[in-house]
Amino acid sequence: MQLRNNLPNTPEISTEELTLIDRYWRAANYLSVGQIYLLDNPLLKEPLKPEHIKSRLLGHWGTTPGLNFIYAHLNRMIRNRDLSMIYVCGPGHGGPGMVASTYLEGTYSEIYPDISEDAEGMRKLFRQFSFPGGIPSHAAPETPGSIHEGGELGYALVHAYGAAFDNPNLIVACVVGDGEAETGPLSASWQSNKFLNPARDGAVLPILHLNGYKIANPTLLGRMTDEDIEHLFRGHGYEPFFVEGHEPADMHRQMAAAFETVFDRIRTIQAEARDGTVSEGFPRWPMIVFRSPKGWTGPKEVDGKKVEGFWRAHQVPVSGCREDDKHRKVLEDWMRSYNPDDLFDANGRLKEELRALSPGGERRMGANPHANGGLLRKELIVPDIRDYAVPVKTRGADMVQTTEILGKYLRDVMKRNDANSNFRIFGPDETESNRLGNVFEVTDRVWMEKIEPYDVHLSRDGRVMEVLSEHLCQGWLEGYLLTGRHGLFSCYEAFIHIIDSMFNQHAKWLKVSSELPWRKPVSSLNYLLTSHVWRQDHNGFSHQDPGFLDLVANKKADIVRIYLPPDANTLLWIGDHCLKTWDRVNVIVAGKQPEPQWLTMDEAIRHCEAGIGIWDWAGNEDGAVEPDVVMACAGDVPTLETLAAVCLLRDAIPELSIRVVNVVDLLALQSQDQHPHGLSDEMFDGLFTTDRPVIFAYHGYPYLIHRLTYKRTNHQNIHVRGFIEEGTTTTPFDMTVLNELDRFHLAIEAIERVPGLKDKAGSVIAMLEDKLAEHTRYVREHGEDMPEIRDWKWKTSKTVG
CATH class of the missing domain: 3.40.50.970 (Thiamin diphosphate (ThDP)-binding fold, Pyr/PP domains)
Incomplete structure (x- = not known):
């Protein structure tokens, strides 16, 4: 089928070059199948036996041949045009293809020398895939060239655009699977072209991979007509180019021509933006719509049921290879159809004429430093x-x-x-x-x-x-x-x-x-x-x-x-x-x-470096003995309400000894063996005591504080107040009252938790409860908090320091 958007003067690609690309593609497919199935006999030097086959067959074949096809053709563009390009693999379960392609270009063996470029290395490459102690089945951090965790669908295109911002010389080729395209995040991601400035940013080339099926159903975009797809993506601001069919020779020629066209388009868009020819509006960036059969080049049928071009090709097309002679024969015929002797030499090394198809050095997509961003990271310049x-x-x-x-x-x-x-x-x-x-x-x-x-x-x-x-x-x-x-x-x-x-x-x-x-x-x-x-x-x-x-x-x-x-x-x-x-x-x-503002900058620095600490100025303990109660807080509003509660208690019960502890680094509450910032038991006990009640006002759901402190000596005395799923459109203070995080509830709980205090301070509790009732009446009448709440200040006449 012809490209729907053909440009004149597209360079003719020689049959010899396309034949080499086809062989390279077959090598990637062969390696991909081997990863899913084989433990041994990587070059099929003998007929397949049960012991050559993995006992658990895991992985995803259906999308993989299309990914390999695209990778091989992108290599050609990088090599011919000296492009800096990375490959974002949206159909992340096509991990066998990403591993195979980076192995063929040599990057994989450079990073993992044990996976050498020979028969033994190929055997290890196959064995490690989806195997205990090996690598995952999807494109993952272990995969060279990847910046995209392929275990969850929906994020490929938005990651690609994020990579392109402020990277003027980078092209991000992003393959979007038609299953992934049904997700909400991916659907929104098409709008990212409205934020890409061709004068300053790099380029993203979306490649919509339509193989028609998900795990067990057709895909929505896969069943849409070309006309509807073209209208959809033109509406999103793209210029779609179609590559579609089944016959490899025709598809190679289509893809080579399409890539020549779209990379010319990208070069023109960037040149016009950078020399000032075009200064307004966002350009219509090109994209590829690539229709190929799911499980392309795999078994057409297994057990009389359709596989290639259908959802049965999604994961493992032929599953009984270890125990079923017929299935094993299907697998062997499938792998031999790639003609491995035409691809690898007797030692299992990719033949030299095929090795020459990969770009060199950092131009290889698996070795591009942008896909290992820490290599390029520079420290921020920050003020004091x-x-x-x-x-x-x-x-x-x-x-x-x-x-x-x-x-x-x-x-x-x-x-x-x-x-x-x-x-x-x-x-x-x-x-x-x-x-x-x-x-x-x-x-x-x-x-x-x-x-x-x-x-x-x-x-x-x-x-x-x-x-x-x-x-x-x-x-x-x-x-x-x-x-x-x-x-x-x-x-x-x-x-x-x-x-x-x-x-x-x-x-x-x-x-x-x-x-x-x-x-x-x-x-x-x-x-x-x-x-x-x-x-x-x-x-x-x-x-x-x-x-x-x-x-x-x-x-x-x-x-x-x-x-x-x-x-x-x-x-x-x-x-x-x-x-x-x-x-x-x-x-x-x-x-x-x-x-309110509580700490000077010097105090704030010391407090934050510690992550947690006693605010001596807020409590009234004399230091000779443990306080009667610890009032702890984490969060700005909990801190405000805790300090207000402390004021109430100090005024009403001046003999009550109070310690105030503020937590700014929440995970410091954990022990040292649980978190790098965690406090030792001795330090934790020094803050929260080993036996005194702790009234903890926390920003979030109370359970988290209990979870972080459950191993501590005094955990049974830690009483947490936080958000308890009560709320509405109301005043700021009423929100705290609804969730019992307000100063009155905190003060009441402190009185009730200190042994023997409740009986002596019944009148104080009654006063605090009256304040709660007064508050409720006031806000419902006036629609704002009481003046004593709005105008509250920390009671001290001392200047700081």
Whole structure:
């Protein structure tokens, strides 16, 4: 079938060259089948026997021959045009193809010398695949050239665009499977072309791989007509070129011509943007629509049932090869159909004329340094956080929007790194809302669509990425980080859950990568979660969920960090620290509303470096004996309510000895054997005592604190208050009351937990309960918090220091 979008003067590709590419493709297919099936006899020097076959057949064949076909043709373009290109494999279960292709180009054996380029190395290559002690069945961190964890579908294209931003000389070839194309994140990812600036960024070449079937059903796009597909992607702003058919010779010629056309298009788009010929609007980038049979070149039928071109080719097309002679014969005929003697020499080495088809050195897609981004990573140039310090002369006296202070720091990070083009801020339409708007003093939001005269902070050269899709923000940032750059993702706390699964996959990637010496460290993925659960005054219950922290805490301890700064100076230290780290996921939760400031910058630095500590100025213990009660807090609103509760208790029961402990690094609550930042038992007991009641006001769901401290000596005396799934559109203080995290409930619990105190302080409890009732009446009548709540200040006349 002809290309629907043929350009004139497409260079003729010789039959000899296409024959060589076909042989290379057959070699990749042969290696892919061998990985799924064989333990031994890799070159079929003898007939297959049961002991040559794996007892457990795992892997995915159906998408693999198409991936190998594309890889072979991309090699030709890289070699002929000296391109810097990486390959993002959306159908990640096609891992056999990624491994086979990087093995053929020599990268795999360079990284894993034990997998040598000979018959013994091929045997080990086959044996390790989906085998205990070996490698996964999908494209994974272990796979050279990969920046994309293929175990979960939906993220390939957004990763590709993230990799292309600020990489002007890079082309990212991204294969999108038609099953993957049905996912929500992938469907949104097509819009990423509206954010790609050809003057400054690299290019993404989407290749939609239509093989028609998922695990057991047709795909939606696979059943659409070419006309409908063309309309769909033209509507998205692409120029689609079709390569489709079944006969290899024809398909090779089509693909070679299509690639000549689309790479010419990419070169023209970039040249016109970079020399100023075109300065407005986003270009219509090319893409390939590649229709090929599922399980192409595999068995046509097995046991009289259709396999090639059907969903039965998806995983293991012929499954009884070890115990069934007929099935084993099918497998052997299938592998011999690739004619291995025509591909490999007697020692199992790829023949020289085929080796010459791969690019050399770092031009090989498996060896491109952008796919091992730590090789390219440069440290950020950051300002001194002291330049942004909030003066604290009287504790809690001044009300400051904490994230606005961080926004000033981020503005200057952006300014200092503008020439390096290695730092971006990502968020779903909330940069200004989250009080980070100071960054717009030095940059804008990137926008490639039409810009109206009345638009604000939109430009083609902006470095703030805003789109109302958390999936796109997360995926862009992941691709950006994995190719060696830095970034920050700012999001409303409740809606970060949208990317729970993407976070999971990235954390798994970091965990595995950290165990691979050849994978160099990449910059940490930094979340700033604001507009948080306790300050959703006009949004209500739908915006009230702090549970992302529970998910994060499930991950390997060396990968994740959770920070809960109580004020601006602690947020500055944490933000600065997180931007300097690598191979981590850092989660920072900080409110954007005006709130009291507690620590000077010097105090904040000491407190954050420790991660947890006693606030001597807030308690009234004399130090000679253990306090009667420990009032602990983690989070800005819990800290405020704890300090207010301490004031109530000190006024009403002055003889009560109180210790205040603030936690800023949440995972420090774990023991040293559970987390690198964990406290020793001795240090933990020194803070929380071994036998005194601890009233712990926590930002999130109470269970997490119990989970983190369950091994501690005094765990049975730790009583946690946090979000208990109560909420609505109400006042800030009423939110704390609904969840019993307010100062009155905290003070009552302290009285009830100190042995013998409840009987002596019954009148105090009654007073506190009356305050709760008064509050309820007041807010329902006036629609705002009581003046004594709104105007509350920390009771001290002393200046700090």
